[in-house]
Amino acid sequence: MGESGCGKSTLLYAIAQLLNPPAWIAEGTVRFRGQDMVALGDEELRHWRWRECSVVMQSAMNALNPVLTVGAQLRDALQAHESLTSQKIQERSAEVMRLVGIDAVHLRSFPHQLSGGMRQRAMIAMALLFTPELVIMDEPTSALDVVAQRSLMLQIKDLQRRLGFAVLFVTHDMSLVSHFSDRLAVMYAGQVMELGLTRKVFDAPRHPYTVGLMQSFPSIAGERQELTGIPGSPPDLLKPPAGCRFHPRCPHVMTHCRTEEPAVVDVEGDLVRCHLYPDGQQSTVPLLSSVRPR
Amino acid sequence: MGYLVRRLEFFLVTLWAALTLNFILPRLLPGGPEVALRTRFHGRVSPGTIKSLEVALGIHTQQGQLQQYLEYLGNLLHGDLGVSLGFYPERVTQVIMVALPWTLGLVGMATVIAFVLGTLIGIFGAWRRGGLLDSVLPPVFVVISAFPYFWVGLICILLFSITLGWFPQAFGSSSEVTSELSLPYVLDVLWHSILPAFTIVLTSIGGWILTMRNNMITTLAEDYIRMARAKGLSPTRIMFQYAARNAILPNLVGFAMSLGFVISGALLVEIVFNYPGLGTFLLQAVNNEDFSLMQGLFLLITVAVLLAVVAADFLTAWLDPRTRERA
Structure with a gap:
């Protein structure tokens, strides 16, 4: 948690190693189950991604490819890590969509055809494809109104209880922090203060x-x-x-x-x-x- | 579906407007066909012969404008563009059919090659931004594309044809090879097309490289690219399915437009290389005051551009789901 521009998202994407140039890793380690993720090569990192650690972004409109259907975007995440039959892919995709409460017909929808809340849910569905250990969320609710925010967070909490993944999320919303987090880091001017x-x-x-x-x-x-x-x-x-x-x-x-x-x-x-x-x-x-x- | 119907409606209305303009414009020019005809044959044939020529060429000055217009539209429906004055007694359609394959082959292929090559260079350049490919090719080709077509053509002839003797200087094929569909003839035609095609590609590729590179760089900063990386997709998949797929959309219409303008021929290139395409014929039609041929060629160009734009719309609708439902 921290105010805008304090480096919350930068830290989050640094952990996920998703920062774009001119950003670079000057020093430090990211420990994931005892392994230093910074030391991994591109190809090893690629296998770690999504299977073990997935990401949910702030604005699902921009985070989903506008020219591919939701189903196609779930499919290529699955295919990047496992060779599955198209029936298996279909089954798994429909399953995660049901988890977040979206009808499987929307696998055939394009992102712009879904509402903001549905897009965010579809992103979470995508993040759960492999039931990873860690889901990183960058202000997952900030594009939604308070009602949708609350139902989404309750759903995340519920899924977390059922599937047992850890969530690392940043926000500047104090009420979200107090209701939904177990541990809290307060950031100021690029540093964790507490x-x-x-x-x-x-x-x-x-x-x-x-x-x-x-x-x-x-x-x-x-x-x-x-x-x-x-x-x-x-x-x-x-x-x-x-x-x-x-x-x-x-x-x-x-x-x-x-x-x-x-x-x-x-x-x-x-x-x-x-x-x-x-x-x-x-x-x-x-x-x-x-x-x-x- | 509704989108496609709307585009078709737009196409038909524009086409009608273009056809009408094509009818009006030559009639606003000073002189007009009959004056051109009289000047050309003045003193050489009797007035009676001129009269019968006028009838044969379909220049009925007595007819009302409206009637002429309706007749013009009717003839167009039958694909009849009239008789060429310059190549009398050939019909305009025959003249065009002789020149069209040459231009379509040369300029069409060159335009496609320039687009595909330029787009690929743009994609790879942006992907390795600041890399060797990206720092050398775009600036070089942007400078080259500022050179005039005909000048590059002349330099190419001087260098590759006169000095090195690798390629022929002019024409679409050699006079020694008979024009029939045989391997030696096809090879001869290809050999003759290399230099002019090279000139076109060289001077037009810079624009494609630059626009594609810039589109790519904008697209690569999008969240869905970061998302694709987070998903652990392979770099090639991210580059083509996520980045290039989105980055190419704004360029499609430009490409379709340039395909439409292929019909007008790379006029200067065809003239520099004495290539028997539409550009050369257009120049001759202007020189000969061959109104019917000019009119036919302009019509062809307009229709080609319109068709290309409609094709681009359909292609965009196919590639970009967001355009399909837009009202």
Whole structure:
């Protein structure tokens, strides 16, 4: 989770190794079941794709080839990894379409003939062809209205329970995060600022940026409180601020925040990138109460 | 289906408009056929002979315009384009039928080759953007396509024909070989067509390379290409089924148009190479003030372009499902 332009999708596509030039892998590893995916060659990577890790994109209109039927696009994903008879392909395609609640007649439809919600479902059907271990979703619901969003997420949750795949998704929708995720990474200016169990992060945010985010949206059940938001605007990533990238907007900024880049520390199981936690200890500054009521 | 019917309706209406214009335009020209005829035979034949020639050629000046127009449409329905003044007593259709195969063969094939080759170079160039193919061929051919046809033709003749002696300088075939459907004749015709075809391909391929390359680059940035990669499809499948298949759509109409213009012949190329095609005949018709032949040729060109555009529409409808239902 993070605001627009913080690098959520870039990170996601970097993990899936789908970034286009001029992007390149400068360093780092992507561990998938103990194996480093960055070290794989193109051909090995191609076999890993879709069988083990599939992708659902933000806008299904642009992510489906406009000149091929939905069925043809399911078929070529299947054929890329297995040699199947056309009857087997038909059966499997109809099966995944049923999983997401679309009639199999729409295998013969072209993407432009389906509604936005159906296209997104068809994409999810495509992602489930091989029942992969991991499904990567880039804002899967942002092109849909709230009603369709909710039904799609419930369906994903339900399929996940039945088929047992992991979902890695990015969004800037706080309510989606709180309802549908188990672990949460908060990103700011291209870096993960905090990573922990969603419940814990929501109940006790540790990074000042996370605190600011939590105070930017109202709680339905909680008491009435003034929303404060985060003053200032995100930095220009071509020349990110020295030291901690959040320091120009941070209410707890200290002198060494401006010069030293904070390391990632483990605070009671949560990973935090902040100088407030010098040795992985709980901060001495009470973060939440420091917000000035207006 | 409704889409195809609408396109056909459009075709018929445009065709009628073109035919009518083709009738009106020569009649707006100063002089007109009968003046041309009189000037040509002035003092050489008696007025009575001119009168009978006029009747024979179908130039009835006494007839009303409307009646002439209806007769013109009627004749067209029967495929009758009248008698050629320049090649009298040959009929215009006969003259055209002699020249048409040459032009269709030469310019048609050259246009298809240029399109196919240019499209392929564009596809591969964009796929390896910034690679060797991409950095050399597009700029070179864009520069070459700025050269005038006839100049490239003359240089080719000078280099490959006069200096090196590899290819003949002119004409569609050698006079020593009898024109019948035999292997030596076919080879002779092919041998004569290489240089003019080469000139056409050389000067027209740049446009296809450039447009296809640019379409491809735009298409390659689409989400569905990234999706295809995520699906683990083979690179060739992504390149052709996902990228090129979409990138070629805007180029189809341009290709069909250029196929339509094949009929008008690469006029200059045919003249430079003295090729017996429609372009050469068109020039002669203009020089001879051969109105009926000109009219026939213009008609042929118009119909060819119209047919090509309709064919392109059908092809696009076949390749692009989104156009089929558009109102």
